[in-house]
Amino acid sequence: MTLIKSISGIRGTIGGKPSDNLTPIDAVKFAAAYGSWLKERTEGDSVKVVVGRDARISGEMIQQLVMNTLIGLGIDVIDLDLSTTPTVEVAVPMEKANGGIILTASHNPKQWNALKLLNEKGEFLSGSDGAEILDMAEKATFEFADVDSLGNIKPATHYIDTHIEEVVMLPLVDAKKVSEANFTVAVDGVNSTGGIAIPRLLKRLGVNVIELYCEPTGNFPHNPEPLKEHLTDICQLVKEKNADLGIVVDPDVDRLAFISEDGEMFGEEYTLVACADYVLSKTPGNTVSNLSSSRALRDITQKHGGTYKASAVGEVNVVQLMKDTNAIIGGEGNGGIIFPELHYGRDSLVGVALFLTYLAEKKMKVSELRKTYPSYYMSKNKIELTPELDVDKILKDVEEKYGSEEVSTVDGVKIDFEDHWVHLRKSNTEPIIRIYTEAGSQQKADEVAQKMISEIKEIANLV
Numbered sequence: 001m002t003l004i005k006s007i008s009g010i011r012g013t014i015g016g017k018p019s020d021n022l023t024p025i026d027a028v029k030f031a032a033a034y035g036s037w038l039k040e041r042t043e044g045d046s047v048k049v050v051v052g053r054d055a056r057i058s059g060e061m062i063q064q065l066v067m068n069t070l071i072g073l074g075i076d077v078i079d080l081d082l083s084t085t086p087t088v089e090v091a092v093p094m095e096k097a098n099g100g101i102i103l104t105a106s107h108n109p110k111q112w113n114a115l116k117l118l119n120e121k122g123e124f125l126s127g128s129d130g131a132e133i134l135d136m137a138e139k140a141t142f143e144f145a146d147v148d149s150l151g152n153i154k155p156a157t158h159y160i161d162t163h164i165e166e167v168v169m170l171p172l173v174d175a176k177k178v179s180e181a182n183f184t185v186a187v188d189g190v191n192s193t194g195g196i197a198i199p200r201l202l203k204r205l206g207v208n209v210i211e212l213y214c215e216p217t218g219n220f221p222h223n224p225e226p227l228k229e230h231l232t233d234i235c236q237l238v239k240e241k242n243a244d245l246g247i248v249v250d251p252d253v254d255r256l257a258f259i260s261e262d263g264e265m266f267g268e269e270y271t272l273v274a275c276a277d278y279v280l281s282k283t284p285g286n287t288v289s290n291l292s293s294s295r296a297l298r299d300i301t302q303k304h305g306g307t308y309k310a311s312a313v314g315e316v317n318v319v320q321l322m323k324d325t326n327a328i329i330g331g332e333g334n335g336g337i338i339f340p341e342l343h344y345g346r347d348s349l350v351g352v353a354l355f356l357t358y359l360a361e362k363k364m365k366v367s368e369l370r371k372t373y374p375s376y377y378m379s380k381n382k383i384e385l386t387p388e389l390d391v392d393k394i395l396k397d398v399e400e401k402y403g404s405e406e407v408s409t410v411d412g413v414k415i416d417f418e419d420h421w422v423h424l425r426k427s428n429t430e431p432i433i434r435i436y437t438e439a440g441s442q443q444k445a446d447e448v449a450q451k452m453i454s455e456i457k458e459i460a461n462l463v
Helices: 024-040 059-072 085-094 127-139 159-168 175-181 194-204 232-240 268-282 296-303 315-325 348-362 366-371 391-401 442-459
Strands: 003-006 009-013 048-053 076-082 099-103 112-118 153-155 184-188 208-212 245-249 256-259 286-290 308-311 327-332 336-338 377-384 406-408 413-416 420-426 432-439
Touching (some): 009 024, 024 099, 024 112, 048 059, 059 076, 059 099, 059 112, 076 085, 085 159, 159 194, 159 348, 175 348, 194 208, 194 348, 208 232, 232 256, 245 348, 268 327, 268 336, 268 348, 296 308, 315 336, 336 348, 348 366, 391 432, 391 442, 420 442
Parallel strands (some): 076 153, 184 245, 286 327
Antiparallel strands (some): 009 112, 327 336, 377 432, 406 413, 413 420, 420 432
16 A cells, blocks of 8 residues: 555555555545535635645646646636745745645655645644545545636746745845855755755855756656765765755755765754754744654753743644744754744745854854754664554553653653653654664664664564
8 A cells, every 4th residue: 555645635656556556536536625625614605725846757747637626626726836845835825825735745755746735824734624634535525616617727936936035035034144155055956846946045145056956857866855875976066066065955845954064964953953043042932843853952942041842743743832832943853944934834945044144154164063062863763564563552562661761652652761762653654663762872872773673573573
């Protein structure tokens, strides 16, 4: 089964049989359910939806299916075409639309695609809203519009530029200071829409840009998840060209990683830490990240006199806790920056602009900035699941075994030890248990992870 239905949308591989994979029939059914749900909760006759996509090969096909399904329901479509996830999120309220659909499978390989669904604020749907749509898709009781009531498509391909201007206008973004720093920056756009948006933003900020894999062909030149093992080309390019830093984004541009001038990873977890350090230095306040994110954000927040809180994994959970605690910046340790002053969504464009402003102000190399932060090292592992395994029982057994430690069950099981932590959780999008650990050295983080994997295998009789 490679069709995964969750409250955040529908994700699957292209081709195959309906209901097993993301086929045209599944795309139409799910778009029809979302459109019907919007119509039910909208007063008056007019419903409007913003649609955008990343550059993956199946994107245009899925987009046409989705947009024409919405038209068939009598819904008007604002067509952003090639876009980014944060750009669609920004466009929804600007267009006073009732919702938005982003066609992207994020960091998944090219055979995957997905429909990500937004509400009228341009934010991901709540769990209850997502569940309603899944139920409607299952029942398939759709009522399409008659010939005189069909919707229309309005092209709006200017929104990446509009988004860039919104970022540059933020009070904490200083384009003049960045331009005067005369940075040279290498960009890996993984041949998706980051290759359009990030170089354009950098040029707007007066930065010299070296482009790598910035043609939006959808043929990803490496695994599109921005992890160290996939980024050897840009690490090498940064050193060869004597660039001040490298910037890497995933296909839909909501995850951001930096490469230091020496060709080393700045650390995906530290993208948020650095941006938060800058924001908190100007406007002290609270922060939020998820339970699988680094302790470094907590340390930085406390340094600036703020309060740090951890949410369950998932952007919608981070956003809700940010609202509840009036956090001024937050996000996820996978390089996702949420800066509410622009919008409540992970946004690599905002992250790039804040980071470069801070770097220009600090007048230090990226590697030097990295050394100013607490050194934590993470190990991210996973165990493949088989259908007969009772995952909840496994997690319960682990929780009981470590009952004397500080344990959180907000999302899976997180065990906080004095000098390290372990977080175990079921993935919402893949049939796996994720095992995240963090400690003061990479060796310790890896050792803790392997110990936990062995314990889980023993509990599950997989040894």
